[in-house]
Amino acid sequence: MNDEQDRAFMKNFATVVGILVAVTVVLLVLANWLGGWIDDREAQRMELERERIAERIQPVGRLRWAGEPLPEREEPVVEEAPEMPEAVPDEPVADAELEPEVADEARADEAPYEGRPPAEIYQSVCQACHLIGVADAPKLDDPDAWRRVLDARGLDGIISSVIQGRGAMPARAGRPGLTDAEIRQTVLWILDEAGVEP
Ligand code: HEC
Numbered sequence: 001m002n003d004e005q006d007r008a009f010m011k012n013f014a015t016v017v018g019i020l021v022a023v024t025v026v027l028l029v030l031a032n033w034l035g036g037w038i039d040d041r042e043a044q045r046m047e048l049e050r051e052r053i054a055e056r057i058q059p060v061g062r063l064r065w066a067g068e069p070l071p072e073r074e075e076p077v078v079e080e081a082p083e084m085p086e087a088v089p090d091e092p093v094a095d096a097e098l099e100p101e102v103a104d105e106a107r108a109d110e111a112p113y114e115g116r117p118p119a120e121i122y123q124s125v126c127q128a129c130h131l132i133g134v135a136d137a138p139k140l141d142d143p144d145a146w147r148r149v150l151d152a153r154g155l156d157g158i159i160s161s162v163i164q165g166r167g168a169m170p171a172r173a174g175r176p177g178l179t180d181a182e183i184r185q186t187v188l189w190i191l192d193e194a195g196v197e198p
Pocket residue numbers: 121122125126127128129130134135136137138149153157158159161162166167168169170172173174183186187190
């Protein structure tokens with residue numbers, strides 16, 4: 001092998017190595033770019049999938065502090081939704097308007113009696129005077145006496161006599177703890193026992 005052959009070989013060899021290096025670099029760059037592109041696509045897909053999962057596993061209800069603004073609706077609920085409010089409000093509105101009146105009437109007319117049973121009140125309080133007619137108190141078994149006081153002052157009149165006191169009968173029959181309702185019921189009970197229609 002002479003020098004010339006050596007140089008020619010070296011030149012060819014260097015050229016081949018150079019081309020190989022160049023191809024390698026190009027391939028590396030290409031692979032890198034392609035990989036990055038695929039990664040991007042994958043990342044986007046994953047991101048989308050995560051959002052969808054988050055949407056799907058949303059809790060049905062969420063605690064909200066008083067005054068905290070309502071969360072914005074992200075998606076329209078249902079296509080037919082707009083029709084629903086039209087059909088529904090009629091009744092609740094009517095109810096809301098009616099309810100207070102009905103409730104007021106009920107309160108005025110038929111409020112449930114929450115006091116003690118009138119028979120008990122009579123026995124423990126009124127009986128002391130009204131059984132035998134202490135100090136001219138109308139006796140329980142004397143309908144005429146009750147008829148007279150009823151004709152003179154009416155039901156409300158004789159009830160307020162008990163509340164305010166009358167003659168020898170102290171106000172609220174001496175028991176300040178008795179409520180107006182309890183006194184009313186007891187008077188009605190007494191009249192009923194005496195067989196007198198109020
Ligand atoms: C301390 C005795 C005494 C007690 C207790 C008493 N009364 Fe009387 N009550 C009287 C007397 C006396 C009269 C008659 C008053 C008069 O007209 O001068 C009377 C009258 C009444 C009258 C008629 C009032 C009127 O306007 O004429 C009613 C109703 C009555 N009592 C209900 C009751 C009831 C209900 C109780 C129990 C919660 C009760 N009394 C307890 C003594 C009593």
